C-alpha cells in the first residue's frame with residue numbers, strides 16, 4: 001500500500017497506509033509539496049504546522065517551474081504514523097497545494113543539503129580542519145590567515161558529522177539550506 | 189467577451205452571476221466604491237447589520253438554512269477584525285461563506301495606514317482560503333474561484349481582501365466558468381471496493397449503528413433522502429451529532445436521538461456496544477467520543493467523509509471512504525440491493541430489544557414544577573405549539589442549546605442552526621436574522637440564554653429595520669447556566685462570575701427598539717404567552733424566567749466513556765475525576 005497521496009482530482013481512493021496508524025513510534029518523514037507560487041503560500045504551510053502543533057525539522061522552498069508558477073516545498077517532519085498521515089491530509093487541503101509526496105514511503109529517494117561552516121583557528125587545529133574537510137569533500141570557499149569557510153553538500157547526517165568534527169576545531173558559525181529531496185528513478 | 193468595468197462594479201456583477209440575492213454587511217471608507225455600486229442596482233439586497241460579527245453569523249444562518257453560500261461585505265481594519273469570530277465559527281462548522289473586505293490602497297499597504305490591518309494574515313487560520321487582490325484584472329477570476337472553494341468539497345468560509353484602488357480601477361471582467369477552476373476539485377465519488385466492503389459489513393452486522401453528522405446536511409437534500417432510504421431498508425438504528433439533526437427525521441422510528449456529552453442514553457449506549465459503527469459526515473468530535481481509549485471498544489468503524497483529514501484524525505477507521513455523502517450512499521444502496529438486500533434480521537431484532545430497554549430509562553425525565561417554569565418544560569411547550577408550523581430554530585450557546593437539541597424535533601434538514609464547533613455565544617440572534625431573510629414567511633425562533641443573547645443584542649435594530657419577525661425565546665436563568673453547571677459539578681459549587689447581574693428589563697428593551705416584549709414567569713401562563721409570540725407579526729423578545737439552578741442531563745463527564753453517563757436523578761457530586769477537570 002502506498003501512503004496517502006492527495007493529488008487534486010485523483011480517482012485513487014484507497015488513500016490509507018496499512019501500517020497501524022495509531023502506534024507510538026516516532027518517525028521522520030521527508031515530504032515534497034508542490035504548490036502554486038503565489039503570495040502567502042509558505043505562510044499557509046508554516047501556519048498549518050505551528051497552528052496544529054506539528055514539528056518542522058527542516059524546510060526549504062524555491063520556485064521550480066517558472067512558467068507554471070510552481071514551487072516545491074521540502075519538509076522534514078517527525079511524528080507518529082497517525083500524525084504524519086494527518087500532516088499529509090492537512091497539507092492536501094490547502095487550496096494552492098497540488099501534490100503531497102511522502103518521499104520516505106514512496107520508495108527510494110535522494111536527499112541533499114548544502115552547508116557553509118566558518119572555522120577559525122591556527123596551527124595544528126587549522127591543518128586538521130583542512131585535512132578533515134578533504135575527507136568530507138568540503139570545499140574551501142573563503143580563507144583568511146586565521147579562518148576558513150567550508151562548503152559541504154550531502155545528506156543531513158553527513159553534514160551533522162562534519163559539523164561535530166569541526167566544533168572542537170573552532171567552528172564559529174554555520175548556515176544550512178535545509179533538505180532538498182527527489183525520488184530515485186524515472187517517475188515523479 | 190471580456191467586459192471592461194471598475195473593480196467595484198465587478199464585485200456586484202460577480203455576485204449577480206453567482207446567483208447571490210442577499211448580502212450582509214456594514215460600510216466603511218475602504219468599501220465605499222462597492223457600496224456605491226450596491227446603491228445603483230436592485231438585484232441584490234443589502235442587509236445593514238449593527239456589528240460585523242452579526243453580519244457573519246447572519247450569513248451563516250442564511251447559508252445553513254438554504255444550502256447556498258452566505259455573503260458578507262465589510263470594511264478594512266476593524267470591520268475585518270470584527271468578522272473574525274464569525275469566520276472561525278463557520279470554519280469549524282463547515283459553513284460556506286464568501287467574505288469581502290475592503291483594504292487600504294495597494295500603494296499604502298504596509299505603511300500602518302488608517303484602518304489598515306493584515307486581514308489575510310489575521311484570517312488565514314480561520315478561513316478555508318483567502319486572497320488579497322492587487323490587480324483589477326485578476327478580481328473577477330478570484331471572485332468566482334472564491335464561490336467555488338467555499339462550496340466545493342468540505343464547505344467553509346473564504347475571504348477576499350480588496351484594496352480601494354483595485355475597486356476604483358478598470359479592468360476586464362470574466363464570467364464564471366462551469367465546474368469551477370481546475371486547481372480545486374475535491375473527490376466526490378467513493379471507492380467502490382471499499383463501499384462494497386462496507387456493504388458486506390452491514391450484511392453481517394449484529395449490532396450496527398449509523399452515526400451521522402453535519403456532513404449529511406452539507407451534502408444536500410439528496411443525502412438526507414438517501415440516508416432515510418438506507419435506514420428504512422436496513423432497519424439500522426441511527427443517531428446524529430448536534431450538527432446533523434434533521435437529516436433523519438426526529439419523529440422517525442429508528443431515531444435514537446442525539447449522541448454525545450449531552451446526548452441521549454440510548455444513543456450513547458448503542459454507540460458503546462455496537463459491533464459496526466458507520467460514521468457518515470461526522471468527525472469524532474471530543475463531545476462525541478469522550479475518553480478515546482474507551483470509545484466503542486468492540487466495533488468495526490466505517491467512516492464516510494469528503495475531507496481525507498477527518499478520517500483517522502481521532503479514531504482509527506477500519507473502512508475509510510473518502511467521498512460525498514450523497515454519492516457514496518447512492519452507490520452503497522445500489523450495491524446492497526444488487527447483492528440481495530441482506531441483513532441479519534434475528535440479530536437486529538435482539539439489538540432493537542436491547543435498545544428498547546435503554547429507551548425505557550427515559551433519560552430526559554426531569555422534576556416538573558407548577559411553581560417555576562422548567563426550561564425543559566418551556567421547550568416542550570414550544571415544540572407542541574409550533575409543531576406543524578414552517579419552523580426554523582437557531583440557538584445561542586449553553587444549557588438552553590442542549591435542551592433545545594434534546595426537546596425539539598427536527599424532521600427536515602436545514603431547519604436547525606447552531607454553533608457547534610466553536611460554541612459562539614452571540615451566534616443565534618444574528619443567525620435567526622439570516623434565516624428569516626431567506627425564509628420571509630416562516631416562523632424563525634432563536635432559543636437563547638440571556639447571557640448569550642446580550643452578546644449581539646444590537647441586532648434588534650436590524651430585525652426592526654428590515655421587518656424581520658424573528659422570535660427571541662430567551663430561557664432566562666439569570667446565570668451563565670452551562671458555566672454554573674460545570675462549577676457545581678467540578679469546582680465545589682464556587683460560582684465564580686457565572687451570574688448574569690444587572691440584566692435589562694427585556695420587555696422595555698424590546699419596546700425601546702420598537703419591537704414587542706413578553707415576560708412570562710408562571711408555567712400556567714406559558715402556553716398563552718407562546719401563542720402571543722407566534723401570532724405577533726414582528727420581532728419579539730420573549731423573556732421566559734426559568735428555574736435558576738437546573739442542570740442539563742444526561743451528561744457524560746469529561747474524560748469518561750459513554751457507558752458512564754450521568755442521569756438526572758442520580759447523584760452527580762464528584763462525578764468528574766481529576767483528570768477530566770483539565771478537559772473542557
Ligand SMILES: Cc1cc2nc3c(=O)[nH]c(=O)nc-3n(C[C@H](O)[C@H](O)[C@H](O)COP(=O)(O)OP(=O)(O)OC[C@H]3O[C@@H](n4cnc5c(N)ncnc54)[C@H](O)[C@@H]3O)c2cc1C
Pocket residue numbers: 280281282341342343400401402403404406407408428429430431432446447448449450451468469470471472473475476492493494495498511512513514585586589590607608609610611612670
Ligand atoms: C456547549 C456545547 C455542547 C455540545 N455537546 C454536544 C453533544 O452532546 N453532542 C454532539 O453531538 N455535539 C455536541 N456539541 C457540538 C460539538 O462540539 C461538535 O460541533 C459536533 O459534535 C460536530 O458535529 P459533526 O461531527 O457532525 O461535524 P461537523 O462539524 O458538522 O463536520 C462535518 C463533517 O462532515 C464532513 N463533510 C462535510 N461535507 C461533506 C460531504 N458533502 N460529504 C461527506 N462528508 C462531508 C466534514 O469533512 C466533517 O468531517 C456541543 C457544542 C457545544 C457548544
Ligand SMILES: Cc1ncc(C[n+]2csc(CCOP(=O)(O)OP(=O)(O)O)c2C)c(N)n1
Pocket residue numbers: 584585586587588589610611612613614636637638639640641663665667668669670671
Ligand atoms: C463567546 C463565548 N464566551 C464564553 C463562552 C463560554 N460559555 C459557554 S456556555 C456559557 C454560558 C451561557 O449562558 P447563557 O447564554 O445564559 O445560557 P445558559 O447556559 O444559561 O442556558 C459560557 C459563558 C462561550 N461559549 N462563548
